[in-house]
Amino acid sequence: MKLHTRISLIFGFILVIGITIIGLYSLSRTYYIGLENTFGKLEITSRLTSNQIGGRLDNYMNLAAVSGRDPIISSSDASNADKLERMSVLAKQNGFESYDVLNLKGISYLNETNYSDKDFFQSALNGTAAISDIEKCEDGFEFTIAAPLYDESLTKIQDVVCYKMEIDFLKDILSSLNLSETSYAYLIDDNGNVIVHTNEELIDKVNISEEKGALSEIYNNLTEERTGSKEYTYNNTRVLCGYSPIPGSSGWSIVVAELYTTYVHDVNSMTYQMIFILVILLITFIIISRIVANLIAKPIIRVKDSLSKIAVGDFSENIKTIKNPKKYEVAVLTNTAAMMLDRLKKIVMDSTDILEGLSNYNLKQEKMDTYPGDFNKLSDSVNKISNILNELIVEVSQSTSYVGNGSKELAQAADALAQGTTTQAGSIQNVVSDIEDMAKRINRNAQNEKTVDQQIKNLNCLIQNGNGEMTNLVEVVKEVEAMSADIQKIVGTIDSIAFQTNLLALNASVEAARAGIHGKGFAVVASEVGALAAKSSNASQQTADLIESCLSKIEEAMNCANTTFDVLTRIVENSGEISKAFEEISADTNQQVENASSIQKEIVNISNVVQSNMATAQETAASTQVLSEQADTLDNLMRRFKV
Structure with a gap:
């Protein structure tokens, strides 16, 4: 493999590794930042929507409380029929579906139904407007809003006024949350039952408190009235959600959810764009590295060819020096190689003369010259060898007779x-x-x-x-x-x-x-x-x-x-x-x-x-x-x- 090719490959490999690391880090950060943003968006949406629903419920409870102070209904002369007739008018004015008046024993004036065991009735008797849990009715699902009915002095509770509302307005609020094509929202009560859902088949059929894993944790957080976000799996589908308790309700909470696949699709789109940009940058850097490799490799190849001939004992070729190398490292390398070749030629010539004399049994040769640096070690070594051989031959001659x-x-x-x-x-x-x-x-x-x-x-x-x-x-x-x-x-x-x-x-x-x-x-x-x-x-x-x-x-x-x-x-x-x-x-x-x-x-x-x-x-x-x-x-x- 040629030098410029190897340099190109090294540069390319370094660039690939660097860009890959940068790309993976960017993708990882993009993934987690996007995930955090999605969770934040879902949590904020759930909090805003819970406040919106809470505001509507507060408005309905205020209307019910005003009805409990209506002078016509509070009048001591008003009969039960008069109270129901006035409630009918107020229900139409305030947009309620139906109405009722309960006595202090919880018995309905309208149909004699007993509501004495209901929490909303007990709250109304204690002087506080309240909302019931959502219950199933003939037309779907509804909830009851109750408030105390005071007497003319507005100091004593004589009855309880009730209004019923269907959950259509809640469905409308949840349906308006168009975060994405796959996003949806649902309400749960204080027991974890789904009470409002865009998919009516799930209403009163799913209880998240009975589910294992993240859904159970979400329910526990909501029972502690904490707002947050989390990922859970339901029916083998990964879902991202934000949740928040609804103020003013009887333990209701809202969950705003989005399918994990939608988030992954968005991330994949960003990933493809980033990969395309990284590929363009990689191709550009490879072309630049190829040009730089050629500039670096040509002088080095010339030096390599000369050194290859020296390696086989051919000192006939000289290395051409480069004028004014300045700080160009390759030019400095070329000139240094030329200087080294000249010095090697001189050393080899001197060594050859001395060794040829030794081969002819002549130990009376002139000494090698002095050279700079480590080259002088060779000169000293050859001179020492000559002296040692001279002394050795004398001693061996003497020892031969003894042997x-x-x-x-x-x-x-x-x-x-x-x-x-x-x-x-x-x-x-x-x-x-x-x-x-x-x-x-x-x-x-x-x-x-x-x-x-x-x-x-x-x-x-x-x-x-x-x-x-x-x-x-x-x-x-x-x-x-x-x-x-x-x-x-x-x-x-x-x-x-x-x-x-x-x-x-x-x-x-x-x-x-x-x-x-x-x-x-x-x-x-x-x-x-x-x-x-x-x-x-x-x-x-x-x-x-x-x-x-x-x-x-x-x-x-x-x-x-x-x-x-x-x-x-x-x-x-x-x-x-x-x-x-x-x-x-x-x-x-x-x-x-x-x-x-x-x-x-x-x-x-x-x-x-x-x-x-x-x-x-x-x-x-x-x-x-x-x-x-x-x-x-x-x-x-x-x-x-x-x-």
Whole structure:
């Protein structure tokens, strides 16, 4: 890639990054400032609209309060019909939909409806005009405005006047809020129910206090009579809103909303415009950076081409200097490169002359000149190398003779060392053979011990199994003994039954004797029952004797089983001790095997070292012979240098 292209890319990349950062920051600020402005607009609109609605409601309550002081209605001579007739006139004059008068018990003079439990009635009785919640009626939704009706002295409340208003005027006010095509507004009561909405299907169907998230927070703020703005989501639609409580109402509040998509559309339009401007600026800056890159790159490319030839050893080309460079950095760079090229040529020429002399064994060369700055380090280094080589050749010539004599003596010592090492290697080989034989015998003993240990373990398992079976036998004998005791109880029960049966037979015989001739048949039966009872008693006695005999035998078997169990227990304990002792013997034998193996390895290592020493001694002897010959050769070479 060419230099001007790279410079253009660098400038372009920096410009792209800078403009992108500026653009992203501007877009971010635009987004958040626009969002804050939208929230502010919605909040201000909700506050102004709440004041407008509050003013209308205050006006209606004032009209109702004036009606409560009307001299015709307040007159003591006015009948209920007169009051209703006058209310009809006032309702038409003030624009109310309907009217009514309530007595102090809350009963309507018009249709006898009871309003005593309504908050607006209680407020009117306390002397304050009030507005009710919005309620559904035949034609839609309406609310009631109530005020106290005073007597002629205007000091005592005698009745309550009421007017009803439909919510059409509220709809008109909300519909007039045309902030955008998707903006809308709605009213909620103190319970969070939607009471007025441009979409009548939502009236009395939605309660924001029951919603989760932001809508619930909005309701909490309104219950605290706080004005604000917030974003919420309803039916998967993001909505921006401002909210404000309505003064003078019975807890009503207004919410002015706008779809988030409308705000995003406006932001996107501004974003597209800004992107277009940024693209135009980017293209302009890229063109300018391309022109500047060409101005900078051309002289640098010329310097680069010259330095490339110098890098391959071509000093034939010169760099053309620029006159009057002043503060133009590229011109200064070009002139500096030309100066550096001339100096390099001089240094290379001087270095070449000295090195050519050294290549011809001539150390009597003239020294290099002195150069400015770090270039002088090269001159000093070359001069020092020449001096060092001169001194080195002299010292090497002197040392060569010493090396020749020493190498001959070293050769003789190496031969003697090789012979001694050979003898030592033979002795170690015999030791290795004996250690290997001992290790094999120890391994054989270890294998035999493992076999015996395994047999002892098997015998121990068999003894333990027999001990377990004997334990089971003792338990079975105990169970049989317990069952025999139960059988003995059953036999006792049978004997008792036989005794009772015999008594029954005797009683039956007595009764048969009393019955005379009529009891003969029953006497025969009683006699047979008595005989059967005697047989049962004899059989139970024999069974008891057999059980006692069986119990004595079981007791003897129990004693034998306990004795056998004790013997097996002692055998198990002794076999465990034998097995433990044999395991210790086996462990010691295994340790001996490992020790013998380690000794064998160490002897082998010593043998290898001795073999290596022997080979090294032989190589040393050969090397010293070669060293002696090389010393003679080096002495001949040193004589060629001129020092």
